[in-house]
Amino acid sequence: MHGPRRKMKVAGTIMTVNIFLFIVLEVSRSGGQGKGGDSKLHVPSKRFWARLAPSTGFWNREQQKLDLLHNPVVTNTSAGVTSGGVLPFDLLPDWLNDTLGLEACEPDPRVAVQLKDYNQLPQRFKDFLSYLRCRSYPMVVDQPHICQDGPFLLLAIKSLMPHFDRRQAIRESWGRAGLLANRTVATVFLLGNATAGDHFPDLSAMLQYESAQHRDLLQWDYRDTFFNLTVKEVLFQHWVDTSCPQVSFIFKGDDDVFVNTPRILDFLKGLPPAKARDLFIGDVITHAGPHRDKRVKYYIPETMFVGMYPPYAGGGGYLYSGDLARRLHAVSHQVALYPIDDVYTGMCLRKLGLAPEKHKGFRTFDVEEKFRGNPCTYKGLMLVHPRTPQDMIKIWGWLNDPKLKCQ
Numbered sequence: 063m064h065g066p067r068r069k070m071k072v073a074g075t076i077m078t079v080n081i082f083l084f085i086v087l088e089v090s091r092s093g094g095q096g097k098g099g100d101s102k103l104h105v106p107s108k109r110f111w112a113r114l115a116p117s118t119g120f121w122n123r124e125q126q127k128l129d130l131l132h133n134p135v136v137t138n139t140s141a142g143v144t145s146g147g148v149l150p151f152d153l154l155p156d157w158l159n160d161t162l163g164l165e166a167c168e169p170d171p172r173v174a175v176q177l178k179d180y181n182q183l184p185q186r187f188k189d190f191l192s193y194l195r196c197r198s199y200p201m202v203v204d205q206p207h208i209c210q211d212g213p214f215l216l217l218a219i220k221s222l223m224p225h226f227d228r229r230q231a232i233r234e235s236w237g238r239a240g241l242l243a244n245r246t247v248a249t250v251f252l253l254g255n256a257t258a259g260d261h262f263p264d265l266s267a268m269l270q271y272e273s274a275q276h277r278d279l280l281q282w283d284y285r286d287t288f289f290n291l292t293v294k295e296v297l298f299q300h301w302v303d304t305s306c307p308q309v310s311f312i313f314k315g316d317d318d319v320f321v322n323t324p325r326i327l328d329f330l331k332g333l334p335p336a337k338a339r340d341l342f343i344g345d346v347i348t349h350a351g352p353h354r355d356k357r358v359k360y361y362i363p364e365t366m367f368v369g370m371y372p373p374y375a376g377g378g379g380y381l382y383s384g385d386l387a388r389r390l391h392a393v394s395h396q397v398a399l400y401p402i403d404d405v406y407t408g409m410c411l412r413k414l415g416l417a418p419e420k421h422k423g424f425r426t427f428d429v430e431e432k433f434r435g436n437p438c439t440y441k442g443l444m445l446v447h448p449r450t451p452q453d454m455i456k457i458w459g460w461l462n463d464p465k466l467k468c469q
Contacts, residue, residue, distance in 0.1 A: 374408025
């Protein structure tokens with residue numbers, strides 16, 4: 063009888079909250095009507111909240127679970143809440159209980175029966191879905207010195223183990239660490255593991271040499287794939303929160319972009335404090351949804367996700383504040399991992415009640431071909447994508463030429 067009593071108590075609490083909210087809304091609407099006003103209490107004919115039903119998309123159902131478990135209206139009631147503020151299993155709908163008991167990094171064998179087209183999905187989807195709840199991997203290379211002095215700008219570059227030439231070109235051009243325009247700039251490259259299972263050669267000895275030489279690699283022990291870029295995102299968020307909490311601003315991008323670092327510093331210099339706190343700018347994509355064409359790199363089946371994406375900044379590169387980085391880390395635990403990392407970051411921003419701001423200085427889809435060879439094209443931009451290592455060094459040389467004159 064203990065379980066049913068708890069359920070009745072929760073239902074009673076929620077009903078009381080609904081009635082209270084309705085009365086407040088009615089009083090507000092009437093404006094505290096005085097003489098001659100209609101003070102009649104209107105009782106709603108339908109329930110304020112509809113009964114929770116599972117979504118048709120697997121990711122959406124996982125998000126429904128997190129939304130319920132972090133819902134303050136439910137978890138802050140006095141009925142049957144655990145010490146951690148989470149409802150016990152016997153108070154949740156049955157369909158919400160199906161995966162909550164698994165260890166975080168165990169593959170979930172039940173996923174295969176929760177998606178009707180599971181057997182027809184490409185292997186990358188099966189791998190991602192099986193480890194959807196896994197957010198923690200061992201860190202194998204760290205750089206504790208990077209943030210000892212609290213850098214003004216941290217350049218965090220997503221890279222792969224074999225991309226030695228890209229990383230070196232960045233170090234020799236726009237990612238050069240040190241003092242720039244009287245501001246401290248630090249650079250880190252974010253890596254996972256390039257495994258033999260993905261047909262990579264063994265590059266571990268070369269990576270060890272690179273790490274010893276430059277001391278700017280951050281590496282975690284997870285499989286570095288396109289769908290695991292979201293894992294790289296949450297691991298980096300955790301690293302910032304624990305190892306670089308004093309950073310003022312972060313640029314996060316790919317290793318095939320050119321970044322005009324002096325232009326970014328100039329932009330940040332004149333930023334009002336209120337604007338700086340919630341800063342998140344880039345090449346923003348709005349009114350987008352998942353691709354349903356299996357030939358597209360960003361293909362997502364309907365059995366996995368339904369609905370539209372929130373506004374998000376293209377993953378080629380975006381700029382945001384250290385303050386917001388810490389809030390993104392905190393809220394990320396309330397958002398189910400999604401296999402497209404820039405969309406996932408947009409989801410986390412929406413959870414915070416924020417949206418990325420579009421800035422014309424971010425050109426993740428390049429500039430017109432006729433302007434690409436003109437040095438002055440890059441003078442007012444913050445980012446251009448894509449560029450080869452040779453392009454990066456060439457453009458950096460253009461911008462640092464004292465003879466360059468642009469109108």
